[in-house]
Amino acid sequence: MSDAAVLSASASPSVPADTPRAAAALLAIDDLSVEFRSMAGVTKAVSGLSMAIMPGRTVALVGESGSGKSVTSQAILGLLPKNGVVTSGRILFRDAELGTVDLAAIPRASPQFRSIRGRSIAMVFQEPMTAFSPLHTLGDQIGEMAAAHRGASKAEIRALTAETLRLVRFPEPERAMRMYPFELSGGLRQRAMIAMALMCRPPLLIADEPTTALDVTLQAQILKLVKDLQGELDMAVLLITHDLGVVANLAEEVVVMHHGRIVESGPVETIFTRPTHPYLVSLMKAVPDFSDAEQRRLKPIREIRIDADALVRPKASGPVGEPILEARGLQKSFSLRGDRRLVGRAPARVIRALADVSLTVRRGECLGLVGESGSGKTTLARALMRAVPVDAGEIVLHGDEGPVDLVSADREAMFKVRKRMQYVFQDPFSSLDPRMTVGAILAEPLEIHEVCAPGERRERVERLLSAVGLEPSFSARYPHSFSGGQRQRIGIARALALEPELLICDEPVAALDVSVQAQILNLLKDLQKLSGLTYIFITHNLAVVNHIADRIVVMCDGAIVELAPRAELFRRPLHPYTKLLIDAVPHADLARPLDFSNLPEAGLIGRRNWPEPFTVRPDRPLPPLREVRPGHFVRASSLDGIEGIDQPADPAGVASQVARAVASLETPA
Template sequence: MSDAAMLSPPASPLVPVHADRAATALLSVEDLSVEFRSMAGTTKAVAGFSMAIAPGRTVALVGESGSGKSVTSQAILGLLPKNGVITSGRILFRDAELGEVDLAAIPRASPQFRSIRGRSIALVFQEPMTAFSPLHTLGDQIGEMAAIHRNASKAEIAELTAETLRLVRFPEPARAMRMYPFELSGGLRQRAMIAMALMCRPPLLIADEPTTALDVTLQAQILKLLKDLQAELGMALLLITHDLGVVANLAEEVVVMHHGRIVESGPVETIFSRPSHPYLVSLMKAVPDFSDAEQRRLKPIREIKIDADVLVKPKASGPKGEPILEAQGLSKSFSLRGDRRLVGRAPARVIRALADVSLTVRRGECLGLVGESGSGKTTLARALMRAVPVDEGSIVLNGDDGPVDLVSADRETMFTVRKRMQYVFQDPFSSLDPRMTVGAILAEPLEIHGVCETGERRERVERLLAAVGLEPSFASRYPHSFSGGQRQRIGIARALALEPEILICDEPVAALDVSVQAQILNLLKDLQRLSGLTYVFITHNLAVVNHIADRIVVMCDGAVVELAPRAELFREPLHPYTKMLIEAVPHADLARPLDFSNLPEVGLIGRRDWAAPFTIARDIPMPQLLEARPGHFVRAANLDFLSDERPPVKPSGTELRT
């Protein structure tokens, strides 16, 4: 069967979820079609969509980016842009005050629709940082819902806001009401967004990718919170996501969308045990899982075909497996905002981002860095690039001309080093200049470093595009005209422009859906195999790091707590922090649900209450990294928790040359 035939939508619409109970459904969408009209033409975003949600039920809307999931939620809430038009269908909602209303027939700006939006149907946005105003406190923004829909007094609003923050398990609600969004971590911002949506206790909550950019423990906490709130308030939940692990742990019904149409729907048990549509089967095959014994090749829905002949192999400076980048004893602290001391003896308020970090990157390997948000992964990556200065320690880059200490290197030396080390950023859109064409973006590193003559740059740009599976004609287009996966491939091509030896990839697939994520991961593995690249790969997704890494470094609170070969780490993790990360990963498998009872409290990034011998306390020296098994290091005071048959103890630092 061809790809086009496999992915084509069905000829007739499927039976909607809860069709037999549509008469009693809280929300019933019937044959909905949405178009976007512009001078360039008409784009049909949703075609013949039908779905029903009963009170108190959870329905997951699943599909790739561009499948029409978010457009459907916008149509339900009347938030479509001006050029978005509902061309057919009904959206029937049973409101407690207005009775049954057709939301598709009500003007979006009418008082009737505004009374429903927020009071009876609320939305949790995907990115809470952009959804909140940076100029107003959380208390003002969350309380605004009560001011609009309940006409409450200031005292009543403050009391209801604090009560709602407590409802979403927010630490210190009274203090949080005076804070601004940028002062909170990603997980707390998402809880604040959920609190704002729940101010009026709506019977229907729409959660649009609520956990996409969160690390595994924060994601698990948000999923548990949604599950608890639904049971406590009896509300229905429409969950929009591309993460099948989230669906398996939260949903009761599933609707799968592709190109604006429903291709499969039914109970979650049927969807996972007997998927029938080829698109859903392909979507499941694209999901990485750390339970795989071997590093299998992922099967994306659309494979990226790269031209190996256009790749220029970097000049090898030594045999594979020898140390190429060595870090010893790195420490870094940042001053806290709000330190207004002019004179005084009080110590400065600081956050320790790195604490005595030592590691070695071997030539030709992929070293994975995993940990929660705030664990120090990105600070370490930027320190390795010397994008941020370190307080203590050394970073040595080995090459043909001998070792170079990057901490003490001058500007001229670092300019040369930049050609050997390049960075792939997490957000491909903000890292590409929107005013430059793709060709100009890829040619810029060549021009800065004077790599080739002006006449050769066009040829080099075309070769770079072919190396990441893009057409040479794309050089004349701007970044906004590409999908997220294509923009990330452009970012990788820019990093390859100077033919580096090391790529530092900072969460390169965090914001991508599973099929595009599979494309990028396969591309990185192919480039490594064909060009001999060395990777430092940063991620919070253990399934992703299991797929691509050779060795894995686990970071917590700025320190390395475990370092081991990939298979060894997942087969027998030693540190309780590593075990907690593994247990927090949602599997796309109903037989392996998340253990919500074993999650840490919200807001705790660096836990210092590990049992002995892993205890990290402020009044005692930090334990060393000890070699528990060959190549497997753990930060502990001793190895008494292991069996008697073990190799001799080796202190921290010996792993640099093991």
Template sequence: MTSGADLLRVEGLRITFSVLGGDVNAVRGASFRILPGKVTALVGESGSGKSAISQAIMGILPTVAKVSGRVLFNDPKAAGPVELLALEPDGREIHEIRGARISKIFQEPMTSLSPLHTIGNQISEVLQIHTEADGAERRQRTEQLLGYVGFGDPKRAYDMYPFELSGGMRQRAMIAMALICRPALLIADEPTTALDVTVQAQILQLLRELQAKMNMAMLLITHDLGVVANMADEVVVIYHGEVVEAGPVDAIFRNPQHPYLKGLMAAVPHFDMKPGERLKALREVPVKAGTLIGGEAKRASGPDILVSVRNLSKTFTTRSSGWFGGDEESRHRAIDHVSFDIRRGECLGLVGESGCGKTTVSKILMRAVTPDSGSITFDEGEGPVDVLKLDGAELKALRSKIQMVFQDPVSSLSPRMTVKNILSEPLEIHGRGTPLSRVETVRSLLQAVGLDQRFINRYPHSFSGGQRQRIGIARALALLPQLLICDEPVSALDVSVQAQILNLLKDLQKELGLTMLFISHNLAVVDYMADRIAVMCAGRIVELAPREVLMRDPVHPYTKSLLAAVPYPDLDRKLDFDSLQRSGGSDQRQWGAQFSDGGEKDALSPAHLGGGHYVLARKSVDARELRS
């Protein structure tokens, strides 16, 4: 096919970054095409060169980059193909193309939007640069597009700042900014990675509708094969800077050829996995948990329930002070009468969208936040302990028994400490061992999580995201805790690295007899990890059941909407965008009378459906009616 039939054609693209210690070949002779009005997905792990290719197309590569090859842009509004790499980086020609004919949605909407300017100012600025429209027309067109991308009140949204919007609404504002000049090509760089599964489905639906209405081509950069299956017409698979497979989405998914693509597909957790089936990570991590002596013996005895949580509630109060001293208080109930048990040796999954209260629950368990009411009982076999009444030495002792793996492996590790310092710090704080024995424990921890002992004196910046998360897990295991709280431990990782970490946690749980609370918004991940799952919405647990029961027979409308919003890497099970819109997700008005609060006389309470399956419903409703 000649380049005249393609909107964009990349030929033999090579990108090399000059850094201390030599050159890094980020992209090695990549070639692919983007057809007019079609979605081309560029798939690969972090560091494979996806974003570097998009920066080369946009002409925004850093000055340390050396580029060769050709990028031909066949703009329908231009006389003929334009060689983008031949244009001056700051010249008039590339300025006329960038933002107007080729635009980009960046991965992180919070850092991509200026905090000092309103949403409307930032979107209308693109029109000011690329069109002759006056201020009134720019505002009118901006408000029209804000309504188009899903803002209920565009006039109000125009004057709002990014911090006033949720992650999903910020991403919608980024989409509006990218589309305001009706580009021929939209580059979407991981547009849904940081979003909840339900918000992700809304953004994917929005992008698909806008792409079809505007007959716009899209380069969708992602590592999520579920997103690719639902969005793409053509797929380009890139590995270490080389295109290893490319073709129509049907051929790629139904008959993958390259071992790397097959490996990526096997690394994705899905709901059809058999009991005991493992994810196939591209690079397996050897786990030697046996080096952590004493783990299994400590957990062999004790009562069935390790942690019992009853009626936890927490309200946060924020105060805004005006110019004239008028203080206004707003109250937000983060947790509302939450109750659950964590059984010894099990993994309890806690699922829900951002803002539902999952992390607040974990912080209360760790005693980092104090609840307004409720109780937490911890019983490791030496008698029940009231967690909320502990202080001093008793609280310090408890914290050695409950440890946490955090969401972001970058910000949760000090950049000024070596791996040895990071892993030995918990031992020093709790007075475990001698300086010499602590070093041996650190080496055992590195072995346990599959890291080379030679890394002991390295700093966190020299590790990949997956390796940093393994260091975080090793730190949490240093004191051989009874309970491990994992707060979104894989949401920031590629699918292949995610498989490594999930398998590692499963192996550690089995070998050390760990009890885990696994917090996530990804139901497919929780399905792989958990024995029982609690679903949380607006501060309340709306459904709790054994994993296989919840996945096979969900009862609560919110649980059903979460399951329906998970994109499968399967062409025969695409997202039903129409039913997603009707389901309402967390909109309680869509749930039906039996699941909505009826006030004091008919309040919501957990109804037992049998087999450990509970759903939050009105007291007056018979349990049998809830399944209908």
């Protein structure tokens, strides 16, 4: 679908500022237009936007990256960069002290605007680590809001800070006030950011992608927290997101933006049950979800057309279905920072990142690796690449020249292994050198491993770009000139440069919006079918791994707690941790809301109080992995009392699914 067709399919709904609805609104935006002016020209970021937010209501502003969502929030708060200009429109806000004011007409640095910003309108930013200063404690930074807007004394600020931290369900508020941001997990940092925004109890909270960087359980906790706080404080919320699952569980009204314009808006029930605009319909089709049926192909708004002829198919070093990589009994611990023991017999404080991890990766399959942040997924991936040494265990890579033990392999052997195993990183922004052109980035592994003559490298680079659906002429550009999805495709092309057999994909779509995420997932599946690649796909989102994995490994606290074929795991999960992950995924379906009552309390995600036979005791060895059905393993001390295993097994059905998956890998598309 072309962008022109999308924009012409329906007119933008309008909420003029003189209508009764806008007059009763807490915030009414009328015909807002924002543009950015630079030496390269003028870019229109928002064009003729009109919307209203009623007191105590939640309005979701939905769209892809670049649609103008964050620019709209910056215009409301007067936080536009210097080259951002509001060219037309009004932003009318009903302030308890100043009355109705037009935020678009007030100078951004005026005392009047400063009194509104923070006191009456507060914002929760997307990345809490960059929003906090690493040099100051949480108490100092959160209390600064009360000092600036209330003129409170030190004792009053301290009491109000502790009260607000309790309001956001922060464990041990008094202790937390003395901590620094880097000492907190991602979920607790986000709670601290919400606490700072709520210090003055503002009537309007703007939440800009508040859960994008969090895993599914922390995301569900933050959604529950925002919903509870809204009821307690009678607060309106402007939720900015691209995740339709979050919208379905939190919003009451929805505004859909595309290229700076509103293309559809209305109550959440109407938006999800009767979407009319082609862009919104396409956005919903791109959302991954669970299904017991065969894996469906996601439908991104703009499909990536790869050049199959440009792909170099690596020579297989074994038949499909045979083991290509085996890990046995891996263990890894990290010492905690701040251990100042000079003398003494107290044991060193350590974090157990991997605990007796054993798994087999079959040639031609996609093995999904899921779990919360801190469960050991990335440590396992880095250990398999030998980027971090393990304390115990062995890692065996099988090939034509026989098995290679990566734990004891010397430098020369590992140099050869690097060609067969490659890594796709999570962040497409920081994983590409901004000082190098795309051509130089893709040619670098060819040069290091002396794969081809210098004269052939340009042709190889152009073929790699074509293989991931990018124009060969892009090789002369720098990474900053590409979107997030295009940068991730460049990262995939770099990983394919040495014609590897195995790709380790570490959260490759976590930082991308839903449509670009669908593009990358489809691209990886197409490359697997065309080139016979083997994947280890790491993610915290079971809805994502459902669309690409053949088997799924569930990790918790450094150990594998369940392993099963994809369809079997979703149909009959056995471990309570697996069930928690599945229940925490927000569905883009009003008929399947999140069950907030089953979520663990804040700060208790890592404290596992599983019932028998799943109980893990620090003073005892881990329970073993037991095979419940063919290919389905669960970590438990015994099989007695496990709900679901007394159901009749269907080994033939599971075997046929695995056989179909293997057959699809052997047949080129």
